[in-house]
Amino acid sequence: MNNFIKTYLLLLIFPAVSVSLKAQNSIKGIVLDEKQKPAISASVALLLPEDSALVKSALTGNDGNYLFSDIPSGKYVLSVSKIGYKTMYKKVSIDSALVSLDAIHLQTSAVELSEVVVTAQKPFLEQKPGKLVVNVESSATSAGSNALEVLKKVPGVIIRNDKISISGRSNVMIYIDGRSSQYTDISQVLKDVSAANISKIEVITNPGAKYDAAGGSVINIILKRNAKSGTNGSVSLSGGIGLYDKQKEGFDRNFYRVSPTINLNHRKGKINLYGNYSFNHRNWFEYNEFVRVIQSERYFQTNLFYYNMNSHVYRTGIDYYADKHNTFGFLLSGYQRSGGSDMTNHTEQSLESTGQLLNSFETINDITLKRHNYTANLNWKHVFDSSGRQLNIDADYSTFLLNNSSDITNNASSPDKKVSNQRVNNPVRLIVVKADYSQPISKTATLETGLKISYANIDNYLRFTQNGVLNTDRNDEFLYNENINAAYVNYIQKYKSWQFSGGLRAEQTIATGSSEAKEVLSRNYWQLFPSFLVSKKVNAHFAAVVQYSRRIDRPSYQQQNPFILFLDSLTYTKGNPLLKPQLTNAYKFSLTYDNLPLFSVSYNKTKDVIFDNAPKQEGNQTYTTPENLARFKNIVFELNFPIQIGKKINGYCGNQAILNHYTADYLGSKYDGKRWNWLAYWQVAYTPVTSWSIEVSGYFTTKFLTEFFTIEKQGSLGIAIQKTVWEKKGKFTLNFNDVFFSEKTKGRILYQDINVKFRQWEESRNVRLAFTYSFGNKNLNAVRARKTAADEETKRIKTK
Secondary structure (H helix, E strand, C coil), X not given: CHHHHHHHHHHHHCCCCCCCCCCEEEEEEEEECCCCCECCCCEEEEECCCCCCEEEXXXXXXXXXXXXXXXXXXXXXXXXXXXXXXXXXXXXXXXXXEEECCCEECCECCCCHHHCCCCCCCCCEEEECCEEEECHHHCHHHCCCEHHHHHCCCCCEEEECCEEEECCECCCEEEECCEECEECCHHHHHHHCEHHHEEEEEEECCCCCCCCCECCCEEEEEECCCCECEEEEEEEEEEEEECCCHHHHCCCCCCEEEEEEEEEEEEECCEEEEEEEEEEEEEEEEEEEEEEEECCEEEEEEEEEEEEEEEEEEEEEEEEECCCCEXXXXXXXXXEEEEEEEEEEEEEEEECCCCCEEEEEEEEEEEEEEEEEEEEEEEEEEXXXXXXXXXXXXXXXXXXXXXXXXXXXXXXXXXXXXXEEEEEEEEEEEEEEEEEEEEECCCCEEEEEEEEEEEEEEEEEEEEEECCEECCCCCEEEEEEEEEEEEEEEEEEEECCEEEEEEEEEEEEEEEEEECCEEEXXXXXXXXXXXXXXXXXXXXXXXXXXXXXXXXXCCCHHHXXXXXXXXXXXXXXXXXXXXXXXXXEEEEEEEEECCEEEEEEEEEEEEEEEEEEEEEEECCEEEEEEEEEEEEEEEEEEEEEEEEECCCEEEEEEEEEEEEEEEEEECCEEEEEEEEEEEEEEEEEECCCCCEEEEEEEEEECCEEECCEXXXXXXXXXXXXXXXXXXXXXXXXXXXXXXXXXXXXEEXXXXXXXXXXXXXXXXXXXXXXXXXXXXXXXXXXXXXXXXCCCCCCEECCCCC
């Protein structure tokens, strides 16, 4: 630990200097099996004798040989392992330029493969160049969750009212299997994706030229994909119930969820068939409380939503390995979601000075919604030769349909009763074609280039009636067409312990929109997006990375839609077709320790910031609309600590110090909002015996600023108990979420004549029981990893 502290302090003082006083040497040797033949693909690891920390690892080749280079002089332990054989250990002393070791002879294991108990698992966090990998399968508290709840376990991620932010920035692009969500309601989709289908999550804070320029940080949710030959799969069933005192909270029902999931894979010869399906039924609540002061009057509002939803999520595909050069694939995926919510709003109008009640009324909003999506993907991968030169071509066709219907009844204390209905119907059609080409220039250099074309057509129709009479002034139809053309080039170079990646992406955006047959927007512009990454392996433990990227956030389709949508009689939202895109320059320096995130500094500067909820007052009504208002600066200091106590306790603890600073000219005066906040997060697992584990995870954040909103401190704590059975083929997990019911949002807007306080929370405290069973062949084949054409295409509809 003392060596760790010394090295860490040295790096902070001299981050650009790497000095080694020890000579660099090489180790080579050969591994043989029980028949004295070369052991192919045996795993060879060079470890430090003090704590078994990994220095380097390699796989033996077809001749059984292995080689380690650039090894400092000293003493080490060599570990050699292979499935079906005992792990062999050998002490090694390095004191010359080249050390040739005697042959290592593997011994077959006396235990049959089916009897082997594997105790090692991937760490929850892994830091790789340019991205943080969160291994969801390693977290017991993820069991029984949906994808949105799993994201709360990602370091730095805060989810408030279904809106996702990371390190104080809300311009987050969500991908699912490399496919983004640009034209769908991503928060609702994530609620339908079961954690049982998630393998891992990648967090890319500064995406390179290969990624679309849209969005800030990228969060890529990777679903499970089996790599085993034969027929295999898994089934899981989870259920849960909310933990509340109904009488105390004022509820008239219980809240529960149930979600069965199945994953299947069949791989034989040149054909691989795969698919998964999950059903989710859930009901939950959301409570909002607002206090508005408008001139001399005070309005106190309470909103209670009861939601009831059913969803079906599916994915099926086939890969055909035609020959060693060509692989063809077809993927069909989609979801269906139906249900609704009952909202009851109670408002009291009184004098601010005396509290005298002037009026009271009740608004009831019955919402019915239907959503579905179908996406078909064709893909072809061509490998030209053994050098790694390859071409990937993808083509996607997607359709989305969103239907919302709201029946709003306003019961005033006076006889004036109003019944309104607003129906929104919008189909979306999306076509995307993408080609990526990779060309190795040398053993250490690669050139990547690609093209992408996307077309989106959206038709949104609003029909509004009041007391049974069609209101032609409120009816509207918004047609939106968008074409984005992109090309990129990226160069990757490795040199000893250095790695460099630099690229440039060019994008053309062509967008038109019309409301009631009148053109409301027309854009055609080109923009360039440079990026680079430099990483340095400082020593056996530490690595340093410097990154930069330029990003764009185009206005979402819904933000540009000029419709007026009432939430209740005093609150509504409307779009703004005149919005411009916002541009961000993002910089980051980071240090890792044993491939775990340790320390980083980020600086992000954005102009023409889109405030999604710019508040305005119109009489006694408050409404929000998106506006290009501000300049935004975001600074983040991050420090993470791995936790390892003996062999039974491990995990991590992280901290972020975040500065959000907004400057804007709004409503005739200057808005200058600035605030630091501290965010802490943790995940610790205790494994008393091999088949049992207990995990504690959670987060806490102090008061923070987002746009005009000052949000009070909040946090959450989760506890999970997990038991594996039947030779680890089965797994039971009992999960307690938000144990102290502390995941509540409380905040305020105080600017000009706008004075609003609010409190919000939802069904977050619950207990969930999940069971998963894996079956089938355990022989592994190489799995095909790929992305589809619509990688960045589906986030920009934000209806709820």
